[in-house]
Amino acid sequence: MNVGDRHYRTIWLSDDRRSVEIIDQRWLPHDFRVERIGSVAGIATAIRDMWVRGAPLIGVTAAYGVAMQMTDDPSDAALDAVWETLHETRPTAINLRWALDEMRRFLRPLPPEQRAEAAYRRAREIADEDVGLNRAIGENGLAIIKAIAARKPKGEPVNILTHCNAGWLATVDYGTATAPIYLATEAGIPVHVYVDETRPRNQGAQLTAWEMAGHGVPHTLIVDNAGGHLMQRGEIDMVIVGTDRTTADGDVCNKIGTYLKALAAADNHVPFYVALPSPTIDWTVHDGLVEIPIEQRSADEVSLVWGKTSDGEIAQVRISPETTPAANPAFDVTPARLVTGLITERGVAKASREGLKAMFPERGQI
Ligand SMILES: CSC[C@H]1O[C@H](OP(=O)(O)O)[C@H](O)[C@@H]1O
Numbered sequence: 001m002n003v004g005d006r007h008y009r010t011i012w013l014s015d016d017r018r019s020v021e022i023i024d025q026r027w028l029p030h031d032f033r034v035e036r037i038g039s040v041a042g043i044a045t046a047i048r049d050m051w052v053r054g055a056p057l058i059g060v061t062a063a064y065g066v067a068m069q070m071t072d073d074p075s076d077a078a079l080d081a082v083w084e085t086l087h088e089t090r091p092t093a094i095n096l097r098w099a100l101d102e103m104r105r106f107l108r109p110l111p112p113e114q115r116a117e118a119a120y121r122r123a124r125e126i127a128d129e130d131v132g133l134n135r136a137i138g139e140n141g142l143a144i145i146k147a148i149a150a151r152k153p154k155g156e157p158v159n160i161l162t163h164c165n166a167g168w169l170a171t172v173d174y175g176t177a178t179a180p181i182y183l184a185t186e187a188g189i190p191v192h193v194y195v196d197e198t199r200p201r202n203q204g205a206q207l208t209a210w211e212m213a214g215h216g217v218p219h220t221l222i223v224d225n226a227g228g229h230l231m232q233r234g235e236i237d238m239v240i241v242g243t244d245r246t247t248a249d250g251d252v253c254n255k256i257g258t259y260l261k262a263l264a265a266a267d268n269h270v271p272f273y274v275a276l277p278s279p280t281i282d283w284t285v286h287d288g289l290v291e292i293p294i295e296q297r298s299a300d301e302v303s304l305v306w307g308k309t310s311d312g313e314i315a316q317v318r319i320s321p322e323t324t325p326a327a328n329p330a331f332d333v334t335p336a337r338l339v340t341g342l343i344t345e346r347g348v349a350k351a352s353r354e355g356l357k358a359m360f361p362e363r364g365q366i
Pocket residue numbers: 053054055056163164165166167170171175176177203241242243244254255256330
């Protein structure tokens with residue numbers, strides 16, 4: 001999307017045709033920093049420490065990491081080793097495994113001497129595919145926003161709540177949950193977005209709010225605990241979130257706190273949508289609560305917060321006693337029964353095995 005008057009993707013090949021450049025999201029919204037990464041170790045650090053984050057973007061970044069490995073050592077052993085190294089960086093987003101599997105599937109049959117060039121080509125294709133998938137998600141989600149807008153007094157905005165950042169910063173471009181919002185804004189449909197701050201890393205306050213401001217989307221930052229209150233008072237017309245892994249039965253794993261939003265939405269009859277490209281569907285699992293690994297991140301992310309001081313320094317401060325332990329599960333699972341619909345690149349699927357099979361019949365027996 002545009003940053004000022006310049007278009008950016010979140011990741012792109014450097015002019016050395018080996019490294020990639022990424023928007024280092026740790027410093028947003030206070031500082032826009034681009035980092036160049038030219039090694040598998042650098043890619044692993046960028047994913048693990050969330051310089052880049054968001055399921056689709058994690059996958060694309062890993063794909064380029066495989067390409068870097070193939071440049072250094074195109075052997076089968078190296079291909080397996082880079083799969084393992086990058087797969088262990090973050091356990092929940094299925095796009096990471098999907099991208100690593102896809103790169104290995106694509107490269108294995110090739111002679112080693114062809115693998116590096118082919119790997120960079122395939123990584124770029126995966127990045128381009130992500131943009132196309134998200135654009136299609138935007139079109140399918142736009143129809144939902146239009147239908148809600150049609151039922152509201154003319155000119156009144158559709159009030160949309162979103163959690164965490166499933167925006168263009170979580171993908172290569174457009175985002176998933178934000179794609180319908182961007183297209184609605186471009187179509188002149190009045191929308192207003194309630195942005196959950198999304199503790200502990202505040203992806204909403206720091207990233208989604210920055211995106212909304214940058215794209216001229218009216219928005220209001222709220223604490224995570226305010227969403228239910230707003231729904232009770234009829235101030236939310238729909239919820240739309242992203243996902244890091246959705247099961248073949250429609251259970252949705254997403255940033256911690258999503259489940260609580262879904263419960264409040266169900267209790268207040270607010271439609272709760274999940275936007276996802278098909279690589280985020282894990283067809284090998286059915287019960288998300290049992291089968292999806294939930295990343296446990298550092299307690300420091302709970303006890304310390306980043307911000308800008310009054311003299312403009314970006315700093316971290318402690319918000320709890322030094323001796324207080326903290327728990328930091330990074331994701332939770334929303335059961336399919338709480339999901340109104342899954343907005344995919346092909347259309348809106350029911351959150352069920354039948355609904356997903358109907359949308360993706362080529363998946364056969366799931
Ligand atoms: C479009 S996937 C976005 C998804 O990823 C985020 O997690 P994280 O920031 O930890 O990578 C969050 O769950 C978003 O919904």
